Amino acid sequence: MQKNLSMFVRRLTHVCSLKPYKETKWLMPNGNPIGVYVYNCVAGQRVPVILNDPHIATWYSCGPTVYDSAHIGHASCYVKLDIVQRILTSFFNIKLVTAMGITDIDDKIIKKAKETNSDFRTVAKQYEHEFWLDLSSLNIEKPLIITRVSDHMNTIESFVQKLVDSEMAYIAGDGSVYFDTDKFPAYGKLEKQQETVESNSTDKRNAMDFAVWKGEKPGEPSWQASWGKGRPGWHIECSAMVSKVFGSQIDFHAGGIDLRFPHHENEEAQSCAFHGTRQWANYWIHVGHLQMKGDTKMSKSLKNTISIPKLLESFSADTFRMACLTSHYRYSIEYSDKVMKTAEDNLKKFKFFLKDAFNYVNDNTKTIGYYNDKLLHELQTAEESILEALKHDFDTAKCVTTLLSLVSSANKLMKTDSSEYYPVPITLIAEFVTSILQKFGLKLHESSEEAVSDSLIDTLVEFRHTVRLNALSRKDKELLNACDIVRDKMKSIKVQINDSNKTPSWVFTK
Ligand SMILES: [Zn+2]
Incomplete structure (x- = not known):
């Protein structure tokens, strides 16, 4: 205890001696530990989750750019994030205030509008509507707060203006505004940059600088800012919208692993610069990709995508969620017949057990019930083991294995040809299995x-x-x-x- 305290004081002294923006290490927040440890890419290891209020946490997920239909790569990302959110809420009693940003203005949306002879707003509206339907069909909880870029132009403009005023960003010749990475020595804290990014603009001071505002292009939608017309860069949108909703710090910031750099790196840099803080997002939750067989990433450019309605023609939302549960949220998940078949089989094992347990307990031919200490002990061990697995970076795969083993023991007991009858342990296990699976977001009916x-x-x-x-x-x-x-x-x-x-x-x- 004393050793921990002296380490903490040393660390605090170290933190206080730093100048703003130079901190490249993860800073332990002040507040209340909730007993959960989560991997953080800034720390490069699992760190304790500490919240200001022990029962309230803020969570922002980067949402889609709505220019096309979502595919099962998106589905696995949002299902896994939904599972993590449900764990925090249901197992650790955290009230999560969830928000998601929707990018409804972007090059790809403008391109699609031109191709379809439509307006960018119509395109964005159509695909956003489809996105929410897809999420609902996968039993993903809708975020409590939804922020759309086109609704937040004033917020974004003020954000950029403050960066310019504080000389953390500069206005280039074409009316674009760039974040000056040279002024932010902590740049690269999420992902160390070994190679120099090639500059694609002659207006940039440094190759790593990124646009927080894009100067107006003829024939494209634009908004008037004090320094000229244009539209926001992608990264600034999330920073400005999160700051509007959650202020100068956020507990959880989530997205696919491909967003870690440059998107989240840039979000962190400009938000720290804007708020004058050393750490903006306390916990980065990055979800592994869904890969096709042979390590191929699913993407629209590779034309190997499967839409969510198409997925649900072959598998239930529960089966897909089971596949996501059996792969750790941080790791990639392979989409193959074998993986989906295993998920389907696991789901069936649980469902058959629940039906068999119900019939067993309600068997009118039995006359007297007994306890079974061995099975009750196994249940207790499973309860503890599941909570431990969830405390350590939300290890749902371990939870599923534990539940399957428990079900297997219960099945054995039910199938034993014996005059003994154990309604109490079987009922308790059935209740426990149902409760855990439902907490993970499974509906459990076909x-x-x-x-x-x-x-x-x-x-x-x-x-x-x-x-x-x-x-x-x-x-x-x-x-x-x-x-x-x-x-x-x-x-x-x-x-x-x-x-x-x-x-x-x-x-x-x-
Ligand atoms: Zn974002």
């Missing part, structure tokens, strides 16, 4: 089952509608009364029918 139930309700509602119209025209009170009874019965099972339109509609009210 989408085909959902489709069948929806279709049955549709059929019933349509049939009732036809009967009701007929009864109304014949003024058949008895039949109308029967229709009302059906409506009320449906309401009692949380299906509310709306008769007021020409075509009847219904919703689940749960």
Whole structure:
């Protein structure tokens, strides 16, 4: 304890003696440790998660540039981030304030608008709408706050202006504004740069400088800033929008591993410069890629993408999530028949166990129940092991292995041909398995089952509608009364029918 304290004081003294912007190491935040350790690329190792308020954390994810349909590479990134968020919320009792930025103005969007003879806003709106539908079909929680670049031009302009005023950025001849990396010695703290980036602009002072504002190009959308017309650079958008929402520091900042450099590096540099701080994002969460077989990255430029609706034609959202759970969030995940088959098999093992457990516990032929200390002990060990795995960089793969082993032991006990009957440990294990999997965001019921139930309700509602119209025209009170009874019965099972339109509609009210 004393050793830790003296180390802490030494570190604090070291930090205080530094000049602003020079800190290239990770700084331990002040506050309340929540018992979780997460890998941080600035520290190059796992570091403790320390929050200002032990139950509140801020989280920003870089969202998509909405110029095309999302593919399963995006799906794996957002499913994995959703899992990490759910772990913080459900296992560690953290209220997460989540935000996501949507890049709705960009070269690719402008290109798409030109190709489709459309307006950039229409293109962006269409693909953003599609993106949220995709996320919902994968059971990904929508962020609580959504920030769109085109809605935040004033915020971004003020951000750039402050960088210019403090001489951390400079205005080039073509009206573009560049961040001056020479003024920020900590540049490269997320990813050490060995090679010099080739300058693609003669207006830059240094090759590493990056545009925070792009000067106006003829025929392209632009916004008026005090130094001239143009539009924001990609990196500045996130910094300005995060600062607007969360202020001078953020707990978690997340995105795919490809965003670490230059996007997140640049975000960190300009945000530290803007706020006059040494550390802006305390925890960088970088998700590994989804690879096609043979280590090929899935990308639009390689034309090997699979859309999310196409994925869901072959596999359920639960199966895809199970595949994501069995690969650590930081590591790449291979999309192959073998990986998906394993995920499907694992999911089936859990589902069959839950059904078998229910039937076993409700077996009317049994007369007396017993405890089973060995199985109860195994359950307790599994509970502890899962919490430990999650505390150490959200190791969901280990959790799945632990749960499968527990299920295997429970299955063995249920299948033992014995007069002994163990409803208590089997019920507890079934409850535990359900609770953990649901906390990871699995729905645990087949989408085909959902489709069948929806279709049955549709059929019933349509049939009732036809009967009701007929009864109304014949003024058949008895039949109308029967229709009302059906409506009320449906309401009692949380299906509310709306008769007021020409075509009847219904919703689940749960
Ligand atoms: Zn970003």
